[in-house]
Structures are given as structure tokens and as C-alpha cells.
Amino acid sequence: MDKIRVENLSKIFGAHPKKALKLLEKGLTKDEILEQTGMTVGVDNATFGVKQGEIFVIMGLSGSGKSTIVRMLNRLIEPTAGTVIVDGQDVTAMGDDELVKFRLHNMSMVFQSFALMPHQTVLDNAAFGMELAKIDKNKRRERAREALAQVGLSGWEESYPAQLSGGMQQRVGLARGLAVDPDILLMDEAFSALDPLIRTEMQDELLKLQEEHQRTIVFISHDLDEALRIGDRIAIMEGGQVVQVGTPEDILQNPANDYVRSFFRGVDPTNVISAGDIARDTFPTIVMTKEGSLRTTHEILSGSDRDFCCILDTRKHFLGLVSSDSVREALEEQKKGIREAFLTEVKAANVNESMQEILPMLASKSWPVPVVDDDNTYKGVVTRNRFLKTLHRTEEKLDA
Secondary structure, three states, rough: OOOOOEEEEEEOOOOOOOHHHHHHHOOHHHHHHHHOOEEEEEEEEEEEEEEEOOOOOOOOOOOOOOOHHHHHHHHOOOOOOEEEEEOOOEEHHHHHHHHHHHHHHHHEOOOOOOOOOOOOHHHHOOOOOHHOOOOHHHHHHHHHHHHHHHOOOOOOOOOOOOHOOOOHHHHHHHHHHHHHOOOOEEEEEEOOOOHHHHHHHHHHHHHHHHHHHHEEEEEEEEEHHHHHHHHOOEEEEEOOOOEEEHHHHHHHHHOOOOHHHHHHHOOHHHHHHHHHHEEEEOEEEEOOOOOOOHHHHHHHHHHOOOEEEEEEOOOOOEEEEEHHHHHHHHOOOOOOOOOHOOOOOOOOOEEEOOOOHHHHHHHHHHHHEEEEEOOOEEEEEOHHHHHHHHHHHHHHHHHO
């Protein structure tokens, strides 16, 4: 079940939005509606879901509607049509009092502008949202200190914004959002005003915080590198419409249209596609019981067209890789068990490692790379041939 569900969400800016909405429903384009009515279509019939605990990046060019759509999630901008459902609650149907409580306790927002109050200390700025929520002063200052510590600003509590660098000021803005301990964090171009090096540091900080707390984050960005770096899934917007939603790997390998294709052209697929995406489990495997049978392994390899075989335990945990040569040598030397035929230099790759990270292993060794998950459960192998085919196919799709 989605944490956030957006259904047929539209926003039209102008004096008579319902009139323009009818034209939109008849199939007129954004430009045609502007020409006929003078009204602007900000978001056009957007539908998507955001999963619990993911970083969901919405990206597009300037004017594509991405900032409008994130502000409709908490109704800083009122939708013209459609619904926003959060944990089963219809946000678009909430009354004013219910909406204020919802914003204070369920959702925080971090903007591109730091919006810090210059006359207040870092601690008081971080505690400001809780002050609006009328949380006890001692409790809010305690939670603000904890939030500042999370973003690496312990010791700066009594400083003022003017004494901080731009990156540190944005950390205070992030701490303010975290201090209310929200289920959902909305981040609108939160790092785009920062220098590239500081932006990367803040992205790392966000990923670190996400590992610790697993919040649901909706992140607005126009920067593809940023989206690829932090996003679990990405929604691409064009002209107010959501044209594609998927993982970076999905979109890279199957772009929906020329607009999406142009976004991803020039991206190095080996940095985006993971070992888990291209691993195949059609490779020979043997489940080892006790010592494991060298003779059985030899027969299986002899009867196949493969030179290598993965050895697993009864729970499908990866134990090692053998070759037809290493098994034959172990038999000739009258070794006792299959472990003595393991190729000692073999190292399994994690499903989350990129193609770029496993390339040195494929390039320098003759064997395929075994792929495992975080529990060492075997997921398949990546062969050199599979690697090259994936690379070629992806480049063809982006150049199409």
C-alpha cells in the first residue's frame, strides 16, 4: 500500500480554473488553454504513488509543474481537481483545523531558500516548527538539539544564521524539518542553491539520515545527477504531466518518450544499473550438504556447456565458485570435499553494486561475478557477455 497516493491531480492558475479544466478534459494542450483563456495549467491529471520509506524524486525542466505538485501534497497550493491520500486520509477533503494539525505532525517541508530568522539562534530556528505546534519549550529545545546533532551541527546551537556558511544554513533548515519527527518530508529544490561540493555533502547527509530513520521523502529536483544519486524512484514531468515513473534503472533502460530519452542521454549506464538488475540465475548451481561431492560437481559441469558452477548451502547462501579445472584437480589430488576446489580469488558482488563497481572483476578474471543480497542469498551471476549486451542495448535505446 502506498504511503502517499495522488489521483488525477490538476492545478490551473487563473480566474476561472473550472472552465479551463473542462478544456483540458476535452484534450486541449497547455499552450492552447493559455492562448484561449489566459490561464496556466500547472499540473495536468497527475497520478502516482509514493511508497513507505522511499526517496521519491520528482524532476523536470523549469515550468514542468514539479514544485506545484509537491505543494499540493500538503495544500500550500489548493488543487483544482483530484485527490491526495496519505495513510488512507484524504488531504484534499480536510478542514482548516485538521489540515493545520496534519502539517504540524505528519509532514515537514524544506525549501530551496533557507528561510531562517536572522534574529534567532540556530537552536531557536530549528525549534520553530515545534513552537508553532505549541510544544513545551524545554521539550522542543531538546528535540531541536537532537535534530541539529543529526545534521552535524552540534556546538552551533547558540550561533546566528549570519555566522554560518550556506551549507550550514541549509542543514539548519533540514534540522527544522526533522525536529518535528515527521513521517513525510517534502524537499523542494532543497540543495539546488548550494555549491556542487556542498550539495554532494548534503545528499550524503540525507542518505545517511534515511538509513537511520527510513522516512518517506518527496524530493523535487531539476538535476538528473542528484535524482540518480538519491532517488529510489523518479517521476519525470513535462508540461504539467507525469510522463514516466520508475527506478533509475527502469527509466534508463525503457525511456517512455523522446523527452525522457533526452534527459538520460549522456548518462553512464554503468553508474546507474546495478548488479542485481542484470544478474541471471540460469547458471549451474549445486546445493552442498556436508562435505559436498566433487564427483557430482564434476558430472554436472561435464554435462553442461559451462566452465564454472556456484556452490550454495541449503538456504541458498553463496559459498563459493568452482571451475571444471579446479574440480578435476581436486579429484586428481584425492581431495575430500568441494570446498577444496573453491576458486580463492572469487568475491561475490552485492545486488546494489553498480555495473561500474563490478567491471574490474569481470575485466580481470575469466569467471562470472556471483551476485548476492545483504543476507548473502544467491541471486545469480553476471557474465561478461551479459554485461556487454546490457550496455549495448541501453545505449541503443537512449540513441533511438
